[in-house]
Amino acid sequence: MQLWKYHNPVRLSVGPGAFGQIAAAVAGRPYALVTYPEPVFADLGRRLAITTGSQALVITDFRPKPTLDDLRTCNEALAQHPDIGLIVALGGGSAIDVAKALAVGQGSQDRLLTALEADAPPDDAATAPLKLIAVPTTSGTGSDVTCWATLWDQENSRKLSLDRPDLFPEASFIDPELTVDLPWAITLSSGLDALSHALESLWNHHATPLSRHLAVLAAKAIIRTLPRLRQQPEEIALRTDLSLAALYAGLAFSTTRTALAHSLSYPITLRFGISHGIACSFTLPAVMQAALGCDPRCDEALTQIFGDLTLAPRLLARFLADLGVSTDPAAYGVEEEAWLGLIDEALAGPRGRNFIASDRPARIAEVLSRARPTEPDIEDDRSQMTGGR
Numbered sequence: 001m002q003l004w005k006y007h008n009p010v011r012l013s014v015g016p017g018a019f020g021q022i023a024a025a026v027a028g029r030p031y032a033l034v035t036y037p038e039p040v041f042a043d044l045g046r047r048l049a050i051t052t053g054s055q056a057l058v059i060t061d062f063r064p065k066p067t068l069d070d071l072r073t074c075n076e077a078l079a080q081h082p083d084i085g086l087i088v089a090l091g092g093g094s095a096i097d098v099a100k101a102l103a104v105g106q107g108s109q110d111r112l113l114t115a116l117e118a119d120a121p122p123d124d125a126a127t128a129p130l131k132l133i134a135v136p137t138t139s140g141t142g143s144d145v146t147c148w149a150t151l152w153d154q155e156n157s158r159k160l161s162l163d164r165p166d167l168f169p170e171a172s173f174i175d176p177e178l179t180v181d182l183p184w185a186i187t188l189s190s191g192l193d194a195l196s197h198a199l200e201s202l203w204n205h206h207a208t209p210l211s212r213h214l215a216v217l218a219a220k221a222i223i224r225t226l227p228r229l230r231q232q233p234e235e236i237a238l239r240t241d242l243s244l245a246a247l248y249a250g251l252a253f254s255t256t257r258t259a260l261a262h263s264l265s266y267p268i269t270l271r272f273g274i275s276h277g278i279a280c281s282f283t284l285p286a287v288m289q290a291a292l293g294c295d296p297r298c299d300e301a302l303t304q305i306f307g308d309l310t311l312a313p314r315l316l317a318r319f320l321a322d323l324g325v326s327t328d329p330a331a332y333g334v335e336e337e338a339w340l341g342l343i344d345e346a347l348a349g350p351r352g353r354n355f356i357a358s359d360r361p362a363r364i365a366e367v368l369s370r371a372r373p374t375e376p377d378i379e380d381d382r383s384q385m386t387g388g389r
């Protein structure tokens with residue numbers, strides 16, 4: 001049997017009504033709330049201010065896919081409040097990642113920039129990040145249970161990361177009621193991001209029996225739930241299922257990190273402006289095709305999700321096509337020459353090296369370079385991959 005470990009220190013409160021429990025976790029500590037500027041979040045922020053009684057600052061000056069410029073403004077605001085030792089993030093991955101970057105910067109953009117360039121966190125208690133509480137309002141990124149954050153340096157076309165064990169939130173409150181009004185486009189992109197986290201944790205050198213179990217639960221639930229949510233976006237039972245699935249996917253990839261589909265996605269987001277969730281999911285059928293046969297444990301997990309493995313990549317492509325997501329890079333403006341370059345780049349990156357087929361670059365390049373490798377041209381019984389209900 002494989003020797004394996006698992007560590008995730010985030011205290012979780014999960015389910016409808018979890019939002020009402022945040023005040024007890026804040027416990028009177030002065031905090032900065034990081035959230036979006038839209039009215040619905042201002043209302044939630046006011047509710048939190050009343051129940052907690054210790055909200056010292058509200059930070060909303062950042063955009064989705066936060067940049068270094070966004071962080072400069074946010075750090076300046078935080079610098080005015082040296083009494084703050086806690087950040088509460090209320091939002092999707094962008095808000096939670098801004099909160100993590102602020103926890104590291106503590107009001108100093110220079111401190112944040114130094115941390116972004118460092119390979120490892122400094123061994124110095126004085127630079128320990130501020131405490132974090134995460135309250136996700138999308139069902140996707142898993143940032144509420146991971147210790148990393150993504151910033152986007154558009155100017156230099158770079159994705160920047162914080163990746164350090166002291167960046168796990170101390171607690172996360174996962175309340176599906178917060179996601180009921182999430183527009184369909186974001187429900188779809190964040191839900192597919194979670195599906196990508198689940199599958200990427202399976203075809204991953206760092207997979208464990210526990211991460212595989214969580215990933216199978218997550219992938220089956222996402223495949224079952226997303227098409228139904230499109231018809232019934234306000235159905236709380238479906239929102240609850242998707243929240244749980246995103247959580248399970250987050251817990252799975254908090255151990256393994258991601259793999260080739262994410263490695264491919266970063267330049268596609270930076271250079272072609274495609275949202276993270278779509279960019280990291282439209283290649284999944286092709287990446288799965290390259291992964292098949294590399295590890296029986298991965299094949300077994302994929303069988304549990306998709307049924308017949310010989311059909312699995314095409315079933316997944318069909319699932320995506322039914323949701324309006326093309327598996328053809330050209331549909332995103334990525335022409336053939338650029339695509340071939342991206343494959344080489346992705347394989348060389350750290351996430352590419354997590355991929356279980358990473359020792360077969362020629363095979364990966366061959367599978368991915370076919371113009372439309374997994375064109376969904378079959379009429380099959382899709383119910384076999386949904387696992388029923």
Ligand SMILES: NC(=O)c1ccc[n+]([C@@H]2O[C@H](COP(=O)([O-])OP(=O)(O)OC[C@H]3O[C@@H](n4cnc5c(N)ncnc54)[C@H](O)[C@@H]3O)[C@@H](O)[C@H]2O)c1
Pocket residue numbers: 036038064065066091092093094095097137138140141142143146148149150178179180181182183186189190193276277
């Ligand atoms: N740290 C990680 O582990 C991790 C993992 C994956 C992705 N990410 C990052 O997360 C970001 C994407 O996050 P996301 O997909 O959660 O979306 P997001 O946080 O970027 O939000 C997208 C939009 O959705 C709106 N929105 C969010 N919740 C809403 C709600 N409940 N109701 C109505 N509108 C709502 C926001 O106002 C925003 O305009 C990217 O920057 C990506 O790189 C981080």
Ligand SMILES: [Fe+2]
Pocket residue numbers: 141193196197262276280
């Ligand atoms: Fe992702």
